[in-house]
Amino acid sequence: MVAVNDVPGCLGCDLRAGRRELPGGVIRETDHWVVQHVLGPLNLGTLIVAPRLHVVSAADLSVDAAEELGQVLRDASRMLEALCEPEQVYVCQWSHGESARKHLHFVVQPVTADVVRAFDGRRSEQLQAAMMLTDYEAPREEVEAFCERARRWFRADAGQGGR
Template structure:
């Protein structure tokens, strides 16, 4: 994915279909069958790299006045993240993060992405090996 939804904490990954889709209900059978394992693998990568207390998986599709494009955020939430935002959780935490405009350090983002790519490659490779 080449665009950013908004400022979230380091380790947040976005899953989004390449085709223009605005709702999960609009996914075709093939895309729906791919989505579950992809979300699981994405959550595993986030959990492995960030060791969060919890990993949020949230769907967003809002544009200015209508649905725009399906985005599913896979977000690690650690005690440190919650403390930085006054102990907030769930949608209140995400709203505060987005409103703050604070973005992770670009160098740290690049390092995280490289480690995530390595884990995704390992997952893909192991999934292709017949048992």
């Protein structure tokens, strides 16, 4: 399937095109992927890794985008390991809308002991389901500060040839 470049009304496309504000701004961009902080009720530090193009299934990714994906997910996870000291970093992908598939997006989530404790010891999909039922939103200034730290980490990592 040929990817459509920009779909107004799609959250992923609206963020890319600047039609919707992204608190904290873009953390990292590669040829095919954009890394940003999540919007909505997941904990501070949770990232979204989305393709630049409006692609709604991993099956529809270009070969180049698919090859780059592993490195992008690994690097995002390494950054979260360094900054958040999580018990585990989750990487998952749902992108399942009610009426249609949504713009593909991987959630890369640093789950700390504090997060697990706050949700009565839940883990994995049970933890995410419980979090999604809340109306929590990380404070904007904390998101902005986190995104700045994340960008600094990537700059330092690149400076050290950290691949």
